[in-house]
Amino acid sequence: MKGRFPLTKTALAIAVLLSCSALATSATSGPDANTKTYSASKTAVAIAKETIIVDGHIDVPYRVKEKWVDVTKATSDGDFDYPRAVQGGLNAPFMSIYVPASLDNSPESTQLAHELIDSVEAIVARAPDKFAIATRPSEVKTHFEQGIISLPMGMENGSPLQGDLNNLQAFYERGIRYITLAHSQANHISDSSYDLRRKWKGLSPFGKTLVTEMNNIGIMLDISHVSDDAFYQVIELTKVPVIASHSSLRRFTPGFERNMNDDMIKKLGENGGVIMINFGSSFVSKEAGEWRTGMTNARNALKEKEGEDSPNLENFEATYRAQVPYPYSTLDNVLDHIDHVVSLVGIDHVGIGSDYDGVGDSLPIGLKDVASFPNLVQGLLDRQYSRADIEKILSGNLLRVWQQVEDYAAKH
Structure with a gap:
């Protein structure tokens, strides 16, 4: 991802507020899914x-x-x-x-x-x-x-x-x-x-x-x-x-x-x-789609607050993923x-x-x-x-x- 500017605390608060459903699904789907392993016979x-x-x-x-x-x-x-x-x-x-x-x-x-x-x-x-x-x-x-x-x-x-x-x-x-x-x-x-x-x-x-x-x-x-x-x-x-x-x-x-x-x-x-x-x-789980919607909403809220040219938009997805794990x-x-x-x-x-x-x-x-x-x-x-x-x-x-x-x- 391009960019080098982290989210401000205000923008991050907006992101978390608008993505509560994504957080909930991540808590049940993301970490558990990442610990599961598969092996082929x-x-x-x-x-x-x-x-x-x-x-x-x-x-x-x-x-x-x-x-x-x-x-x-x-x-x-x-x-x-x-x-x-x-x-x-x-x-x-x-x-x-x-x-x-x-x-x-x-x-x-x-x-x-x-x-x-x-x-x-x-x-x-x-x-x-x-x-x-x-x-x-x-x-x-x-x-x-x-x-x-x-x-x-x-x-x-x-x-x-x-x-x-x-x-x-x-x-x-x-x-x-x-x-x-x-x-x-x-x-x-x-x-x-x-x-x-x-x-x-x-x-x-x-x-x-x-x-x-x-x-x-x-x-x-x-x-x-x-x-x-x-x-x-x-x-x-x-x-x-x-x-x-x-x-x-x-x-x-x-x-x-x-x-x-x-x-x-x-x-x-x-x-x-x-x-x-x-x-x-x-494409295969609604939780991942809801996460994507949450990220989009958070990005749009940041644009509205700080403008289209906000440096915080450049690395938005990576920072968002760090705070709201992908399910x-x-x-x-x-x-x-x-x-x-x-x-x-x-x-x-x-x-x-x-x-x-x-x-x-x-x-x-x-x-x-x-x-x-x-x-x-x-x-x-x-x-x-x-x-x-x-x-x-x-x-x-x-x-x-x-x-x-x-x-x-x-x-x-």
């Missing part, structure tokens, strides 16, 4: 190593743009690098080509997307014995047999399309295999779950056309981030299953529209799609989300979309980086999931949808 490690693991969303490209590191080697920070991926058995992480909403409706969004694709290609070029770009499920399987980690790519935020289907074709040719229609604001395609303006009341006219075009070209539709109305419109229009590349369940995070509610999960199941569970603590979720919370999807629509509609390198310091105890996948497998074993079911969660379900999308496009 030899069986869990073997399953992780012997199974293709597809993670629907890892933000390595934007991470290396912000601060370059060579992820083909061990790195001292972040959540992903080659040694840790090998340790965890992760062999098909979707690289997120993330374009911030601040660049919507500008040529810079398209340029940035191409630059981030370049960065993925550079990773492969530096270590072709370790990584290879994958553009279809069969390539993922071939790379797995060769002991190479696949790097398929998905675009987070459809802004780089700029309303031009020629750009859709260009990004397909560069390897993009899913598109998250919007991000934190409505764009020219869709409303966002975070954007209260509801500009389009779902999809834009171009967005409705785009659904058909993505079906026809063979790019998966990703409904993470979009508004509820947009989700239902996508489900009505698409001819193939869709994915939520990194979303969790609203049942456990009431009021958080970024996650999916039970009715949406049921519709996704009817569609044949897959929700890929996000690991971020605020980390746990591996068990993540497993609860998986269990609930299975109870609603069956084992064929859930996968993994960790959001590693994308959710900062909010990852659950037991799932702190890509080396942690054996812990997830152990948790599933402990909850009596069979090996066949675990393999579906780790990759089988997503690979099925991807193949269905590819097969449909081949006929159109």
